[in-house]
Amino acid sequence: MSDHEAMEGSVAAWVLGALDAGEAEDMRVHVEGCASCSQAAVRLRRAAVALPLEVEEISPPARLRERVLVAAAAARSSTLPSAPARKKTVAATPRWKPVATIEVGRFYAAAAAATVLLALLVGLVAGALVGRNSVTPAPPQVARFTLVGHGSLSGARGTIIDLKNDGVTLVDFKGLPALAKGKVYEVWLITPGGRPEAAAVFVPDSNGAKVVLVSMPLSGFAQMAVTAEDGPDGATAPTQPPQLYGALA
Amino acid sequence: MVLAAGNQDALLELYDRYAGLSYAVAMRVLGDPGRAEDAVQEAFLKIWTNAASFDSKKGSLRTWLITAVRNRSIDFLRGRGAHEREELELQPDLAESHRSDPWREVSLSLERAAVREAVGSLPAEQRQAVQLAYFGGYSQAEIADMTKVPLSTVKGRMRLALEKLSSYLQGRGLMDV
Numbered sequence: 001m002s003d004h005e006a007m008e009g010s011v012a013a014w015v016l017g018a019l020d021a022g023e024a025e026d027m028r029v030h031v032e033g034c035a036s037c038s039q040a041a042v043r044l045r046r047a048a049v050a051l052p053l054e055v056e057e058i059s060p061p062a063r064l065r066e067r068v069l070v071a072a073a074a075a076r077s078s079t080l081p082s083a084p085a086r087k088k089t090v091a092a093t094p095r096w097k098p099v100a101t102i103e104v105g106r107f108y109a110a111a112a113a114a115t116v117l118l119a120l121l122v123g124l125v126a127g128a129l130v131g132r133n134s135v136t137p138a139p140p141q142v143a144r145f146t147l148v149g150h151g152s153l154s155g156a157r158g159t160i161i162d163l164k165n166d167g168v169t170l171v172d173f174k175g176l177p178a179l180a181k182g183k184v185y186e187v188w189l190i191t192p193g194g195r196p197e198a199a200a201v202f203v204p205d206s207n208g209a210k211v212v213l214v215s216m217p218l219s220g221f222a223q224m225a226v227t228a229e230d231g232p233d234g235a236t237a238p239t240q241p242p243q244l245y246g247a248l249a
Numbered sequence: 250m251v252l253a254a255g256n257q258d259a260l261l262e263l264y265d266r267y268a269g270l271s272y273a274v275a276m277r278v279l280g281d282p283g284r285a286e287d288a289v290q291e292a293f294l295k296i297w298t299n300a301a302s303f304d305s306k307k308g309s310l311r312t313w314l315i316t317a318v319r320n321r322s323i324d325f326l327r328g329r330g331a332h333e334r335e336e337l338e339l340q341p342d343l344a345e346s347h348r349s350d351p352w353r354e355v356s357l358s359l360e361r362a363a364v365r366e367a368v369g370s371l372p373a374e375q376r377q378a379v380q381l382a383y384f385g386g387y388s389q390a391e392i393a394d395m396t397k398v399p400l401s402t403v404k405g406r407m408r409l410a411l412e413k414l415s416s417y418l419q420g421r422g423l424m425d426v
């Protein structure tokens with residue numbers, strides 16, 4: 001029996017991923033040199049990849065969108081240290097997107113978002129390191145600032161991670177007191193002139209922790225602050241002096 | 250939409266378009282919402298970190314994404330690392346030898362109705378063979394064991410199923426091979 005005759009019968013299994021690794025490698029080598037099997041593989045693969053279309057769509061939980069976004073932003077910052085700085089196209093009105101919060105305290109420790117986010121939070125960010133050490137410094141891609149709690153929020157801390165190239169910022173909050181019913185924490189970005197802009201609302205988990213995604217660039221702002229406001233949407237301006245704040249420089 | 254530029258709007262557009270299908274495929278394989286979320290996230294992350302080589306104008310992005318979701322889901326299902334086995338992979342010939350994605354021209358719902366009809370028209374044992382491979386991640390030898398038929402029979406069923414599916418979809422103008 002020729003090689004072709006032996007292999008031909010398994011092309012369908014191959015495109016379905018149903019060969020063992022060794023068999024698949026043999027098939028790959030054969031298909032490269034066999035026009036007939038190669039044609040069959042292309043034709044059958046197009047049928048195989050249509051199989052998932054039979055499935056009825058299911059809307060995933062809304063948090064998955066944020067997980068994907070954050071994982072992507074973090075991965076990009078850590079894997080593309082020398083990418084050119086993103087062209088600034090911010091017009092007179094800043095890019096104003098609805099902000100959202102993400103859950104990272106999931107049980108699936110291997111989940112990519114948690115992993116890359118953790119790497120980011122402990123400072124293993126290639127972009128920052130490269131920017132510091134190389135002969136011609138690359139523009140900084142990630143900046144970190146700290147929010148410090150005072151008064152009733154004296155036990156609270158926030159670490160701001162500005163993913164400059166992606167125009168988003170992560171804020172890792174810890175030690176926040178539980179909120180009164182119906183209240184949310186609101187994140188404010190404050191201009192050098194002292195004008196606050198609402199940037200995000202969130203409710204911390206039972207440990208007082210939360211990673212919040214701020215979907216707007218920090219440029220043009222001097223400070224970040226946090227107040228407790230009425231939920232679910234927060235206020236348009238702070239209704240009390242902030243007790244958790246820090247400078248963005 | 251050019252994902253190669255690495256812009257987040259492109260990623261979100263892709264997500265909004267295909268998250269429902271991606272999640273459904275992961276759920277079909279895994280039957281577990283938490284792991285299905287992880288599989289979908291990892292597939293999107295894989296696209297994102299390989300974005301330089303993708304341009305949705307080539308039309309292979311959806312197929313690539315759903316294939317990545319399927320592969321990751323099967324890994325979770327069988328407790329395997331991503332590199333421990335043969336992946337159902339999209340070969341470059343598929344991505345590049347066709348100017349346009351045959352699927353792209355037609356609305357998703359039409360395509361899906363056609364695929365459902367085509368799969369539904371297969372004899373049960375042929376349908377079972379391809380579904381065990383695609384959604385179950387079983388090898389042809391495992392499928393032969395499970396269904397208690399000779400390996401050659403499983404090979405024949407898979408081949409017939411995909412040939413029929415292929416000609417059905419071609420006949421509907423959904424495949425330009």
Ligand SMILES: [Zn+2]
Nearest residue numbers: 004034036037
């Ligand atoms: Zn051959």
